[in-house]
Amino acid sequence: MMHRTWLWARSSLLLTLTVTVVLGLLVPARSQDVVTLRFSNWHLVETVWGRSLREAINIFESRNPGIRISPEPISYAEKEPRYQIECAARRMPDVVKLHNFSLTLFFELGCAADLTSFIQREGPGFLKTWYDTPMQIMTHKGKIMAMPGDFMSMVVIYNRDLFKAAGLDPDKPPKNWTEFLEYARRLTRDTDGDGRVDQWGFSMPASKNPGLPLRILPVVFSFGADFLTPDGRSSAMDSREFREAFTYIVELATVHRVVPPGVTTFGPGDVRTQMASRRVAMKIGSGWSYPIINDLNPSLKAAETLEAAPVPVGRKQTTVAWLSGWIMSPHTRNPDAAWKFIKFLSSKDIEKKFFEDNRVISSRRDVNTLPLVRTDKFSRVIVSQLSQARLEPLIKEWPEIFDAFATALQEAITGAKTSERALADAHARVNAILARPR
Amino acid sequence: MPASTRSWRARAEVKAGDPLSPGPRPHPSTAIRVLGFSLRDRHSGYVFIAPAILLLVAVLAYPALRSLRLSLAHPGPGPGGVTLLQYGELLGSGLFRQVVRNTALFVVASVALHVALGLGIALLLNRPLYGRTAFRVLALLPWVVPDVVAGIIWKWILNPLYGVLNEGLFRLHVIAAPVEWLTAPTLVLPSVILANVWRGFPFVMIIFLAGLQSIPAELYEAAAIDGAGTVQRFRHVTLPGLRKIFVVALALDTIWEVRRFGLIQAMTGGGPGTLSEVLSTQVFKQYFQFFKFEYASAMAIAMTGLLLVVSLPYVRMIVREE
Known part of the structure; x- marks a missing residue:
């Protein structure tokens, strides 16, 4: 009798241990108040752009104390293969940047979250300031799947x-x-x-x-x-x-x-x-x-x-x-925080900062009409050619x-x-x- | 009773009266205890190798089977079920034939030069030599350099504008115009092979060095007494002593060279055109750049088949020894 009780006790101990280890591996630890977003962008490996992005992240985190951004640098050529693999494994970073010709593929593969409902929540007129061409590229089968980033002519x-x-x-x-x-x-x-x-x-x-x-x-x-x-x-x-x-x-x-x-x-x-x-x-x-x-x-x-x-x-x-877009992972656990970050990255003041730091032209009219952009000798030419540019x-x-x-x-x-x-x-x-x- | 158990018992009985003997080993059927559960010896072996087997299944067998299934799937919208369409496209593809040719040339030249250079340097480093340890460490260094880094280093060495090789040849008045090592159609593959020989010979050298050290010195002494010269000792003592090592070195090096990716990708990306394209770079392109998942899987399966054939002599040798 005693032997049987001892056997049950040992078995229960072993089972508890196994379940704890398996659950510990499967369920990531969660902090009570802070949400962490994984953010991947090839510019993070570049000196000038990388600095600018990290400064932007600091600004975002100071404005949103409940959200922490975990930057994941990646090389320009490696991003599509890696994001595809991560998407298949439902482990794609929460927010990533892609250039225009990859966007279609990611939309078709189901590797981008539909942003339409988030945009609708921002109210009518939210999209007014963006040029039509970038917005058309971000739209797939009637749904807005990405927010435009920089938009430049060669x-x-x-x-x-x-x-x-x-x-x-x-x-x-x-x-x-x-x-x-x-x-x-x-x-x-x-x-x-x-x-x-x-x-x-x-x-x-x-x-x-x-x-x-x-x-x-x-x-x-x-x-x-x-x-x-x-x-x-x-x-x-x-x-x-x-x-x-x-x-x-x-x-x-x-x-x-x-x-x-x-x-x-x-x-x-x-x-x-x-x-x-x-x-x-x-x-x-x-x-x-x-x-x-x-x-x-x-x-x-x-x-x-x-x-x-x-x-x-x-x-x-x-x-x-050249056109880039910000996309949200369809598997993100924090879609509201991810949208907040995308909205921040494509906001007027941050797009202005990106211009000042990196001389990249925005997809937003309200940024490109700023005196700072209109008088710059490089951007003047780049913006002037946008109307003739093809994708x-x-x-x-x-x-x-x-x-x-x-x-x-x-x-x-x-x-x-x-x-x-x-x-x-x-x-x-x-x-x-x-x-x-x- | 299994033969192995019988022979073990015989050994145990012989040792029983020996005071220096560690004593009889536990009976094969004696139970061992893990967390209070008892396992028989013959079962405990399986328990201990289970994690390794599970890991192999997870990271090797499962992806391999997925790839095989993908290679037999219809691409794009169309009928489901199994098809050999991708394999048919492979066989009909001129690019695939060129890639196989390039791979064969790259592997044969690399392995042959690895063996020649590795054996030569192993013979030198096996002799009494001042600073031998330092030389051995130096000879190993290229093996320590990661594949991609080696590719970048050689890309810079061979750069027509800034590369040290062209600059050296200029200063020696050997060339009057920059040599385009990585873009001239006749030079690109030899240049990549040269970099790969530098990168890969230390592994073969170490294997040969280990083999040379395992040949008993008495054999050389006996051969010398019989009047054998250096060449005869090499031919009749060294080479037969290294026969198994040769098989191991050839098989492992060939498998690695067929899979070589980082160095070629970093140096040429398979270019110019497709002149230095090999199987591994093509599989990568077809899958991750052109998004032809089924076709790339068929190519990867073909490559795996080739590797299995290449590894047969090695496997046969291991099985014979078992």
Whole structure:
């Protein structure tokens, strides 16, 4: 009898221990009063942006003592894969930032919470100040799935000192692609007389990186070309305009040699470093270019040395727009706090702060009409081009379609294939991608 | 009674009269107690390996089965059920064939050079040498460097503008224009292999060094007495003594090189074009960049099949020894 009682006692002890351990693992500890939000953003790894975001977080936490923000830095290229995995595991950070072409995918995967009810609660007119284009992109199947972040056009960033040294008027940037090539030729020089070229007219990040479309599409679009037919069902990369744009980009490296060697390995950071070290005179960039370059080399005095100009005109005057959005995890345990944080990040005073710190342009009209923004020499150009700017195609297949183009570009630049062969192969690959069941 | 138990008993009986013997081991059927519960020896083994098995099932078997199921699923909207569509697309894909070719070239060249360099340096470090320990530590250093970091280091070394290699060659008047190590179609794969050889040879070297130290010195002495020269001693004593080590080194290194990702991704990202694209970089792209989950899974399953074939000699050797 005694033995049986002892056995029961031991079994109960063992069961209690097991249940405690399992529950302890499954149920996270919760503080009574403070809610913690996980916040992930690639800008957190950048010096200038990272500082600005951390300051914003401090402001938010001081205004909302019941909410603590736990920042989770991530690299620009890693964010989509990681968020997807975390979303599948229902562990995605509560608030994340994405750029426009990833948004559609995340909406379709069910990895973004519907913000419509939160916005409705803010009352009528809440969305009035945002531009229409960003709001359309944030809307999926009639529901608002994200709040717009920065909204900028891509422009040419150039070094006025290098223009002067090459005998070019720094107040007259190239207006068309013929002039652009002429300028780039004159800016490609041997500055120290050792017989080696050490300064190039132009540079672009031609490795396969998420920043490449933003630098290539302005050229393609301004040549009057497009990647897809208007119905979006086939490749338009066999058009005369597309071939001209492609050949122009390739020959900058292969025939005219106005870009540094090894261009197919460059990422955006490499190009910024080249500009910061005065090795490159022109690049395609946007609002973020000046503060990052200034941080890389303060002695360049980027605020005075660098200038912004519209993308040269080909058949059309156009460029590409950069747009980002704040999304809430559909699995967040604290949706009200997460909305509060998103509303804060897209508020007028914080968007103004982001402009002051990072020179990024807002999706809000009330920020872009501030004298501070209207008089800034970079933002003046960037805002002026927004009306002409187009967005990258918002289809799930876009990353793969652009990879086909980037592969062709690299093959043509490195001589692995002729330009014609490379482009024809890319055209066929894009058609095969679009032929799949969608 | 199982044979193992019989032989153990025989040993125990022999030791029974030996005063230095630790005494008879517990009877195999003797119970051990865990939290008051008794377990027989033959069962307790399973209990102890259970956590490891559970972990393997959770992190290996389950994802592998999920991948297999995904690779057999219809992509996008369409009929449910099982399909070999993705495998058919793999076989028909020119890019996949090129990726397999690149992988084979990368793996064969890397493993061959790892073995050659690893064995050569192991032979040198096995000899009496002043500062031998320091040299051994130095030779191990590349193995300590993480994959991605090694890729970034080599990307900088080979940078046509700022890289030390081009600068050195300029100063020596070997080249007049920058060599584009990572963008020239004929140089990119050899450059990546070079970086990978630097990164991976220490592992093979350590295995060979351990193997060399396990060959009895008496064998070399006997061979020397018989008049064998250096080459003959290497051929008839060292090489046969390292036979098993060779299999282990070849199998493990091949498996690792087929899976190599960080170094290639950091150095070239598979470019220019697809010239340095290998299976691991393609699986990553197809899954995480192009969101072709079913196709990427089929590719990963094909890669796993290849790895299983590669690991067969190693597994066979282990089974034989068991």
